[in-house]
Amino acid sequence: MNTGIPIQYFLVLATIMFFTGVYGFLTRRNLITILMSVELILNSVNINFLAFNRFLYPHKLEGMFFSLFVIAVAASEAAVAIAIIINIYRRFTTINVEDVNEMKF
Amino acid sequence: MINFSYTIWIPLLPFLLFILLGLAGHKLKPKLSGLFGTGGLAIITILSYITAYKYFFTSEKIEGAYQKISAFNITWLQLTDKLHIDLGVLLDPISVMMLVVITTVSLMVHIYSLGYMKGEKGFERFFAFLSLFSFSMLGLVLATNIFQMYIFWELVGVSSFLLIGFYYQKPSAVRASKKAFIVTRFADLGFLIGILILSFNTKTFDFITLTDPAGSAIAQGGGIAFMGLSVMTWSMIFVFMGGVGKSAMFPFHIWLPDAMEGPTPVSALIHAATMVVAGVYLVARMFPIYAFSAPAALEVVAYVGAFSSLFAAVIACTQTDIKRVLAYSTISQIGYMMLALGVSGYGGHEGLGYMASMFHLFTHAMFKALLFLGAGAIIHAVHTNHMTEMGGLRKYLPITHMTFLIACLTIAGIPPLSGFFSKDEILAAAFHNNKLLFAVEYIVAGLTAFYMFRLYFSIFWGKETHYHHTPHEAPATMTIPLIVLAIGSVFTGFIPFNELVTSDGKVFETEIELIVAIPSVLIGLLGIGIAFVMYRKESEISDKLAAIFKYTYKWAYNKFYMDELYLFVTKKIIFRYISEPVAWFDRHIVDGTMNAIASVTQSVSLRIKGFQSGQLQKYAFVFVTGAIMLAILFIYLWK
Amino acid sequence: MAFNQIMFILFSAMIIVFSVLTVTSRKILRAAIYLLFVLVSTSGLYFMLNYQFLAAVQLTLYAGGIVVLIIFSILLTSHLSKKFEHSGWKKNIFSAIASLAGAILSIITILDYKFSATSEVAKEVDMRLIGKSLLSVDYDGYVLPFEVISILLLAAMIAAIVVAKNGGPAKAQSPLINQK
Numbered sequence: 001m002n003t004g005i006p007i008q009y010f011l012v013l014a015t016i017m018f019f020t021g022v023y024g025f026l027t028r029r030n031l032i033t034i035l036m037s038v039e040l041i042l043n044s045v046n047i048n049f050l051a052f053n054r055f056l057y058p059h060k061l062e063g064m065f066f067s068l069f070v071i072a073v074a075a076s077e078a079a080v081a082i083a084i085i086i087n088i089y090r091r092f093t094t095i096n097v098e099d100v101n102e103m104k105f
Numbered sequence: 106m107i108n109f110s111y112t113i114w115i116p117l118l119p120f121l122l123f124i125l126l127g128l129a130g131h132k133l134k135p136k137l138s139g140l141f142g143t144g145g146l147a148i149i150t151i152l153s154y155i156t157a158y159k160y161f162f163t164s165e166k167i168e169g170a171y172q173k174i175s176a177f178n179i180t181w182l183q184l185t186d187k188l189h190i191d192l193g194v195l196l197d198p199i200s201v202m203m204l205v206v207i208t209t210v211s212l213m214v215h216i217y218s219l220g221y222m223k224g225e226k227g228f229e230r231f232f233a234f235l236s237l238f239s240f241s242m243l244g245l246v247l248a249t250n251i252f253q254m255y256i257f258w259e260l261v262g263v264s265s266f267l268l269i270g271f272y273y274q275k276p277s278a279v280r281a282s283k284k285a286f287i288v289t290r291f292a293d294l295g296f297l298i299g300i301l302i303l304s305f306n307t308k309t310f311d312f313i314t315l316t317d318p319a320g321s322a323i324a325q326g327g328g329i330a331f332m333g334l335s336v337m338t339w340s341m342i343f344v345f346m347g348g349v350g351k352s353a354m355f356p357f358h359i360w361l362p363d364a365m366e367g368p369t370p371v372s373a374l375i376h377a378a379t380m381v382v383a384g385v386y387l388v389a390r391m392f393p394i395y396a397f398s399a400p401a402a403l404e405v406v407a408y409v410g411a412f413s414s415l416f417a418a419v420i421a422c423t424q425t426d427i428k429r430v431l432a433y434s435t436i437s438q439i440g441y442m443m444l445a446l447g448v449s450g451y452g453g454h455e456g457l458g459y460m461a462s463m464f465h466l467f468t469h470a471m472f473k474a475l476l477f478l479g480a481g482a483i484i485h486a487v488h489t490n491h492m493t494e495m496g497g498l499r500k501y502l503p504i505t506h507m508t509f510l511i512a513c514l515t516i517a518g519i520p521p522l523s524g525f526f527s528k529d530e531i532l533a534a535a536f537h538n539n540k541l542l543f544a545v546e547y548i549v550a551g552l553t554a555f556y557m558f559r560l561y562f563s564i565f566w567g568k569e570t571h572y573h574h575t576p577h578e579a580p581a582t583m584t585i586p587l588i589v590l591a592i593g594s595v596f597t598g599f600i601p602f603n604e605l606v607t608s609d610g611k612v613f614e615t616e617i618e619l620i621v622a623i624p625s626v627l628i629g630l631l632g633i634g635i636a637f638v639m640y641r642k643e644s645e646i647s648d649k650l651a652a653i654f655k656y657t658y659k660w661a662y663n664k665f666y667m668d669e670l671y672l673f674v675t676k677k678i679i680f681r682y683i684s685e686p687v688a689w690f691d692r693h694i695v696d697g698t699m700n701a702i703a704s705v706t707q708s709v710s711l712r713i714k715g716f717q718s719g720q721l722q723k724y725a726f727v728f729v730t731g732a733i734m735l736a737i738l739f740i741y742l743w744k
Numbered sequence: 745m746a747f748n749q750i751m752f753i754l755f756s757a758m759i760i761v762f763s764v765l766t767v768t769s770r771k772i773l774r775a776a777i778y779l780l781f782v783l784v785s786t787s788g789l790y791f792m793l794n795y796q797f798l799a800a801v802q803l804t805l806y807a808g809g810i811v812v813l814i815i816f817s818i819l820l821t822s823h824l825s826k827k828f829e830h831s832g833w834k835k836n837i838f839s840a841i842a843s844l845a846g847a848i849l850s851i852i853t854i855l856d857y858k859f860s861a862t863s864e865v866a867k868e869v870d871m872r873l874i875g876k877s878l879l880s881v882d883y884d885g886y887v888l889p890f891e892v893i894s895i896l897l898l899a900a901m902i903a904a905i906v907v908a909k910n911g912g913p914a915k916a917q918s919p920l921i922n923q924k
Contacts, residue, residue, distance in 0.1 A: 015851055016851075026842070028767065037767055039779060058865070073896065078810045
């Protein structure tokens, strides 16, 4: 089913997705959108895992299981992150990341 | 051989008392702690008397000479097998004599203080310090080796410091205590250098080895010469420097008059009878070395003593503070002792000066302590130190008056009081050895009689001043020591010192030399007579004399500007040209380096703390950029 | 052009476009929806790679779970109509440069690298195999990561509850703010 598509295509796609996520992480101010950027990054990594698995080691399942675990980690991360965001919102009445700078000098 | 090992308790007991009173004194009632101190001292006084009796009358003599007995000795610091510092008790005629002097005077002062210091704040502290002093002084005189002596030498310095500064709320007392400590400490530097040179050359600290006339230490004398004098001489001059400081000889005498800021009993004990004669004791202790190896140093001793005695006597004639007059008198009398040592030889009749010096030390301790305690009683009665504000006190203070008169007659050298005998021996010794020094001492004898009776007449006769309240006689605790010491002053002159305390421990014959004795009594009487004329009644002679010798008087009144000279040397020269550049170097170079390091660190920190902005995205940006940089580095540049 | 190539181009175009929209959209709810599209497209890619199970997981867990969670939290914390403030242009430019540089660097590296083709026969990934592998203690088994993940999920659940439950007005609880 994947014939005719070189592995590089998947990797380039994942790279673009990854750096889009990085860009979002660096520029967005809302904590929730930052969380979304992180999800993008995780997804691109998943794509990489699966592409490598399929194209280079098709007889094994490591890539797939790693992706599976990454999805599980992402889910738990999202849950905790959202709990933290809600907590921050209660304390600071904002989820703008630039206003939450209590940890400075 | 009699067992003397119990003598270790003589210094230890006051030490234990010091610890007790120092640590628990504030919990005891003041009276109780005073009684503790006095009681402890009474015990060691009795012990000392027993020791003296046993030593002088029952211990065996070898070839008719008293032996040096090491009654107790422990090795304290074993540095190498040759170099070790011991602590112990050495008994010989002078140390036993000093035991008697110290314990007697100290006991009297303790009893006296019970009355004098009554109701003072820090009563128990006072007694604790007195005990510390007694411990240190006894340890000093009983020292078996020169290093132990140095340790206790410093300890008496400390206790003197503590007691001079007893009224520590008074700025003048604080100043005086600092002055005393610094001046004596400076002199002790010389002492230490002397000890080091001496022990380097003789390879021993031990007094018995050092002072054995036939021993190796003295045989080694001479040796290498430095600047025309042998090393031995130099070391003994340095050792003598320590004695000069402690005994307040010229030029280190400046601390003693100021030390009178301390309580009067302290002045009597430390600054008249015991501690200040430590210098004399030191020279006497090392006497064989002086006599055999360093005659030049001994000459220095003689001239320093003679000059100090004249110098101080002249100043004493002009002072009006009675305690200061007594302080200068003390300097003058110690000068006598030094001079006597300086003109003495070793052994037999040659050692007359040595004997005379010790004799005078003994009698002087009695009558000078008596004078100070009497002065204390007077001050106690009229609440002033200045004799210009006193007069006609003989009616109010009969006992003090009588004892003071006895002391004045004693110091003036009127027979048959003790001062006559001891002073006569000194003058005789000087007469036989050095006519110039004899002449100086002869004049000083007259001056002494004059200023003492100037003091006496101004206080007890003269015009009666108006007092705020009628002066009253001191309580019994104060008058009893006065009476005891007065008895001592009268009768100690009959102690046959020529049989007990001599340079080589052997008896020698001595008699009163009329050629010396009669003129000295005469000049003493002359001094008294002049004082009688000038101060018996209100008289203008003294003012006229002062006007005639205006400049001399002014110089003497201002103590020949010695304090100012010291201040000039220290402040204008040492501080300005040495200390200030050093301080500048310290503040600007040393501190500056440190400050520069600190300020550079601070400014760098101020700059870089901006990175810790709390902005999550900045951190992430830096992280991403760094990761990319590293990737570039590793992939393309680091092949 | 084969069907799968067309599908790939379609999915990758959707992924790229919606990714960019996710990180640039100025309305937060829209951003969440764009993210949903990205995730769905990704699951399409998984189908293409023949990982049906994973694609299903992606759909249910990501698209169905996480995105819904995100939307809920948006609704809890944001005013929907409110637009984002502009980020500083400086920040945007520098971030864009850094991201582009990283992307270019990675892409160059990927394209430079010669991937060796494999001759191995592809393993059929069916549910039975996945289930067995997950619970197997053999060389190919994943029971340990499986257990670790389950603990992690439990911990995350508890943590989420505890963190979200605690906390209140800043003045009452945050000493850090009081110090200001």
